[in-house]
Amino acid sequence: MSIDKEFHAAHQDLNAFVDAFEKHVKEYGEPKHGQLMVLTQDIKKDAQNISTGMISTSDAVDIQSGKITPVGKAPDPKPLLARGLTRIQDAAKSLAVNLADAGKQVRSMVKDKVNGADQVAKAWDNVLDATSHYMTMGMKRLTGLAHGRDPKDRYALGFASGHLQSAQDIALDQRKRGILQTLKHPGLGEFVLQDAKRLGMIAESKPVHRGTVQNVIGLEAILKNAKGQLLALPVTPDFKFKAGDNLVMKDRGDGFYSGKRQMVERGMER
Structure with missing residues (x-):
């Protein structure tokens, strides 16, 4: 054509x-x-x-x-x-x-x-x-x-x-x-x-992230860091955090991330 x-x-x-x-x-x-x-x-x-x-x-x-x-x-x-x-x-x-x-x-x-x-x-x-x-x-x-x-x-x-x-x-x-x-x-x-992934809105994953949970979709935790970047991090079914939680997310080494509440400035990202 x-x-x-x-x-x-x-x-x-x-x-x-x-x-x-x-x-x-x-x-x-x-x-x-x-x-x-x-x-x-x-x-x-x-x-x-x-x-x-x-x-x-x-x-x-x-x-x-x-x-x-x-x-x-x-x-x-x-x-x-x-x-x-x-x-x-x-x-x-x-x-x-x-x-x-x-x-x-x-x-x-x-x-x-x-x-x-x-x-x-x-x-x-x-x-x-x-x-x-x-x-x-x-x-x-x-x-x-x-x-x-x-x-x-x-x-x-x-x-x-x-x-x-x-x-x-x-x-x-x-x-x-x-x-x-x-x-x-x-x-x-x-x-x-x-669509977010297709449009390049999801930042590359690193061993450690800090950010605010936007949503948990299936087995992916969607976070936004202080730079305004979105992250889609794989988590296990027992992931207990929800939208609004400020977390430090660490790669466990088995393909999944674990989360811990952060006590630092909201959404801080190294």
Whole structure:
């Protein structure tokens, strides 16, 4: 599949996940004074504007290269390119703001333990993952279009790509914020632990750790140290500590860690 087709497929996937998220919001509601229904439509508009801008950008590059010959008088490709890239940039900036706003409202629902908040949060995670993938495909598409262009055009294409990167950064940040919140939830932590590992949120294990227990998920104690790093340390079934306990965790040498309450500054990590 070409990058162009992958880009459009990623756009369709994002729309499908936004629709699914919207369905959950309709079913379970939204936080007081929330605007999730409005934000879902805004996110879809932003995604569409990125796609429309990409079409204009691609057409401009194809006209410049002679790949396509317009019927009648050919439009000046330079203004067409500028309009396409501006549309991408503006949409990416708007998307970043809307993702941050929606993410904050979803976390508010989880915090307030709104009925169905877990379902809404999972659907929102899918939107964020799909957004990140869509931005990746968009950046790849712009990179492909930059090949063979003059330095000025390459700079403009790279600048637009930077806006897509910024939107992706926001999507990943919102994803991580949601994971940090959900990891503490007694019934939901297990569903996001693998996501935390996949996104590189879990620090490397050392022989000794100091930190605060966030949750105990299966046979893994999730701690946060003073640096804000998350740790997933294997423990035995008789591990007796719980969320909020400040511990010194030591590797026992058999693949598991043992814990002892620490009497030093909260969360201190060597």
